[in-house]
Amino acid sequence: MRNRQNDGDDLRGSPVARKFGEDIKQVRLARKLTQKQLGNGTGYSEGYVSRAEAGIRLPSERFAAGCDKVFGTGSLFAEQLRRLLQGDRVPEWFVPYTDLEARADRILDYSPAFPIGILQTPEYAEAVFRTGPLAARGEDISPPLAARVARRKLLDKEDAPLLWVVITESCLRTPVGPASVMRGQLEHLAEMADHPRVTIQVLPHRAGATPSTVPFTLLRAESKWSAYCEFPHDGRTYEGDQVVAECIDLYDLIRARALSPEESVPYIQEISEVYQ
Structure with missing residues (x-):
């Protein structure tokens, strides 16, 4: 890489x-x-x-x-x-998350709609922002887009965090931008699955109803776990032991129902062929 x-x-x-x-x-x-x-x-x-x-x-x-x-x-x-x-390229409510992400040595992410930002290609990220609330309000999407794209370098560091991601099949099949953008995004996910610090699992449709429809991320920094949950208007970081413990239990449940990492990569590659 x-x-x-x-x-x-x-x-x-x-x-x-x-x-x-x-x-x-x-x-x-x-x-x-x-x-x-x-x-x-x-x-x-x-x-x-x-x-x-x-x-x-x-x-x-x-x-x-x-x-x-x-x-x-x-x-x-x-x-x-x-x-x-x-410069300031992320909303104030997202700053606690980016700070944790930059310091974390473990990141566990569940994505029911879009892959986590650090695994998005620039073209896919742009398409996501163009369908979001900033573009709808006529605001400039360039600053937050630049911030998201810049976060990708996190996995290039020598001390890159261990990243474990569970994405639903909807992430892979819901069109975001033109077919070429989707194909590039899925190929990028399959490629990143070979990264020594990255593990990707797919939660397929056949697994049934998803245990959570809300995306959330668990991050460990300085031996302390935190949880981040995102909502339509903003996101929030939780550090309370009970909330974090509940998120960890939920993540284990989701991870157990997903395809294995070895099964997930060919599954992603198979779906990518739809966008040829």
């Missing part, structure tokens, strides 16, 4: 990278500069400028600062990039 060097690598080809590249191109053309001239002014090659403007990659901070210098835009692009990489 490719090691990512920074959050910008996680955003390769994403809508965020494309929008940033479009902004650079718009100002460059307004200044009547060629890509080669911008490259010379920033210390990068013409090819690098071309890839940045096309959104194939999110540029480096040095390149963004160089653009500001060449364009005379103060710190406009440097600040825009900083916000994309480090």
Whole structure:
């Protein structure tokens, strides 16, 4: 698996990278500069400028600062990039979860609707956001999308957490975006099942009614377990022993009814063929 060097690598080809590249191109053309001239002014090659403007990659901070210098835009692009990489990109109620996720050494997730965020491809994540409440309210989905995509690097760390995921068959069969997006997502799940720190199980339709229709995640950080449950309008993190114990018992029940990890991968691959 490719090691990512920074959050910008996680955003390769994403809508965020494309929008940033479009902004650079718009100002460059307004200044009547060629890509080669911008490259010379920033210390990068013409090819690098071309890839940045096309959104194939999110540029480096040095390149963004160089653009500001060449364009005379103060710190406009440097600040825009900083916000994309480090700014507030998640709602306040989700911050406790992302903090736990970043520190956890064990993550147990149950997903009845969508795979957990760190297992979503950028294209699938974008399609999820485009059908969600932010898009319905006309809000910009780029910041939270960037945050979700950036979380994928968690599994590239040397001390990556052990991730155990149970997904329902509905996660695999419910169309999200065009067929190519679904195919890419299912192929990604099958690929991630080979990750030494990831275990994926599928809860098939034939298992009957699901023990829970609400997604929840159990996380262990500093030897202490917490539970996170998500609702239509927000999510909540629980640390009380009783709630956590009940979630652990429920997770064990769900896991016991699911296909084994060895059975789950070919099951995912079989369903992916529907989207060929």
